[in-house]
Amino acid sequence: MAGVTAESAPPFRCVLDAWRAHESELHAFLLGQVRDRALADDLLQDVFLKAVREGTRFCGLDSPRAWLFQVTRHAVIDQHRGRKPTVPVVDALPAPESAVAPVDGLSTCLEHALHALDDDDRDVVQRCDIDGHTQRAYESPAIAR
Numbered sequence: 001m002a003g004v005t006a007e008s009a010p011p012f013r014c015v016l017d018a019w020r021a022h023e024s025e026l027h028a029f030l031l032g033q034v035r036d037r038a039l040a041d042d043l044l045q046d047v048f049l050k051a052v053r054e055g056t057r058f059c060g061l062d063s064p065r066a067w068l069f070q071v072t073r074h075a076v077i078d079q080h081r082g083r084k085p086t087v088p089v090v091d092a093l094p095a096p097e098s099a100v101a102p103v104d105g106l107s108t109c110l111e112h113a114l115h116a117l118d119d120d121d122r123d124v125v126q127r128c129d130i131d132g133h134t135q136r137a138y139e140s141p142a143i144a145r
Contacts, residue, residue, distance in 0.1 A: 015051050018064035026072050033076045043075045
């Protein structure tokens with residue numbers, strides 16, 4: 001990382017030392033996983049920033065290399081999770097040729113189910129839902145039953 005030296009950030013000397021020791025190995029691993037140099041560079045930079053944020057905790061690690069590889073693997077996994085396959089959507093999809101409108105299918109079904117109703121309920125459903133009369137008109141004496 002340009003601009004960051006061991007002299008300018010003494011508390012993080014262990015981060016810089018570990019980084020120098022493992023950067024090329026991590027980069028090669030990333031290239032093998034993502035097959036895109038720019039993306040590998042970005043992920044590598046993110047791993048370095050996470051190590052810097054760990055600060056003195058990083059310096060206390062028994063195996064900085066193992067930590068760096070674990071964070072790198074997680075970065076690759078997160079990258080793969082973020083890439084979801086997409087399919088372009090056409091603005092106007094053609095309707096299937098033999099499609100029956102859902103409402104039409106419901107009215108057909110309703111006619112078959114009428115026989116299960118008592119006479120009064122069947123009459124209300126028939127006149128209001130199938131014949132198209134309003135409930136108000138049904139309640140008035142104008143509609144002969």
